[in-house]
Amino acid sequence: MNTKTKNNIGNGINYLLSAVLIISGTLKLIGFEAYMEVIKSLSPNYFENIYLIGFVALAAGVLFAIPRTFTYGFIAALVFLGGTISAHMQAGDNFIPQIVFVLLTATTAYLKRSEWFK
Numbered sequence: 001m002n003t004k005t006k007n008n009i010g011n012g013i014n015y016l017l018s019a020v021l022i023i024s025g026t027l028k029l030i031g032f033e034a035y036m037e038v039i040k041s042l043s044p045n046y047f048e049n050i051y052l053i054g055f056v057a058l059a060a061g062v063l064f065a066i067p068r069t070f071t072y073g074f075i076a077a078l079v080f081l082g083g084t085i086s087a088h089m090q091a092g093d094n095f096i097p098q099i100v101f102v103l104l105t106a107t108t109a110y111l112k113r114s115e116w117f118k
Contacts, residue, residue, distance in 0.1 A: 010111030013104055014064065020101070021061030021077060028054030042091040056080050064105075070112065077105050 027035050028050050039047045046053065060080045064073030081102050088095035110117055 006111045006114070010108050013108045014070075014112065017077065017101065017104055017108065018061045018065035018073070021057050021064065021080070025054045025056070025058030025061060028057065042087050042093065046087060074105065074109050078102065081105065 024035075028039075031050075036047070036050070039050055039053075056076070057080055060073060060076035062073070063069045064077050066073065081098055085095045085098045085102070088098060
């Protein structure tokens with residue numbers, strides 16, 4: 001696979017993940033009822049910090065989408081996703097979707113910045 005193809009696939013996954021993080025963060029910030037119920041079921045402490053969680057998801061998504069801040073967004077997305085995995089594990093909830101997002105995030109980095117993995 002040539003460099004241009006790898007970069008295009010990486011960009012596609014990158015923008016998809018960024019959109020998911022931005023939408024997730026926005027829905028938390030506006031208080032979308034379905035998200036509120038999930039957060040309440042995980043822990044009351046998470047619900048008390050819903051705006052912080054939403055802001056972090058939104059910031060990670062924006063940083064991840066902008067090529068100039070890709071590195072910071074990559075780190076922020078992994079940290080955020082690690083927190084979501086911990087939260088779901090602690091509540092005894094399914095955390096496989098979050099692991100898939102971590103793998104897609106790492107795949108994006110590999111396709112866009114393969115020199116990181118040498």
